[in-house]
Amino acid sequence: MASFLIVEARFYDDLNDQLVAGAKAALEQAGHTFEVLTVPGALEIPGTIALASESGQYDGYVAIGVVIRGETYHFEIVAGESARGIMALTIDGMAIGNGILTVENHDQAEVRANPDKKNKGGEAAEAAIALHDLRQRFIA
Numbered sequence: 001m002a003s004f005l006i007v008e009a010r011f012y013d014d015l016n017d018q019l020v021a022g023a024k025a026a027l028e029q030a031g032h033t034f035e036v037l038t039v040p041g042a043l044e045i046p047g048t049i050a051l052a053s054e055s056g057q058y059d060g061y062v063a064i065g066v067v068i069r070g071e072t073y074h075f076e077i078v079a080g081e082s083a084r085g086i087m088a089l090t091i092d093g094m095a096i097g098n099g100i101l102t103v104e105n106h107d108q109a110e111v112r113a114n115p116d117k118k119n120k121g122g123e124a125a126e127a128a129i130a131l132h133d134l135r136q137r138f139i140a
């Protein structure tokens, strides 16, 4: 049994509720424990994971969020930089699944957040579990 931290950027409550539910179900199915930590936005997720890793409390992390394109370039920053930060931590050896949706509109997000449809929250949790298992194989 491993301990995971779900770090959610709660920008859209209805979508986050579904993404987090999918992630929780995947972690429970695999027999792991988890906590949920809420941050302001997707840009805060990589730094939060880095901070949490200093505690040594968690074996893996699931990043959850929704970034919906608006009128400005900010979408590219939020979507791109949150993904870049998570990838940098992953390449550094951390077990992180990225469940941050980067979409054009709410409808696209709903299909991907819904556990009964594309279940991207559950998919991200399964990726974090897979990376944790690989860490156990190669490092522990």
Ligand SMILES: Nc1c(NC[C@H](O)[C@H](O)[C@H](O)CO)[nH]c(=O)[nH]c1=O
Pocket: 009, 010, 011, 040, 041, 042, 043, 044, 065, 066, 067, 068, 078
């Ligand atoms: N527009 C969205 C944001 N923007 C906020 C940033 O993530 C960040 O919190 C802010 O720039 C302060 O550092 N965040 C999302 O998660 N989703 C969005 O659609």
Ligand SMILES: CC(=O)[C@@H](O)COP(=O)(O)O
Pocket: 067, 068, 069, 070, 071, 072, 073, 074, 075, 078
């Ligand atoms: C992804 C975003 O930052 C977006 O929600 C912000 O909208 P806007 O670009 O219209 O300020």
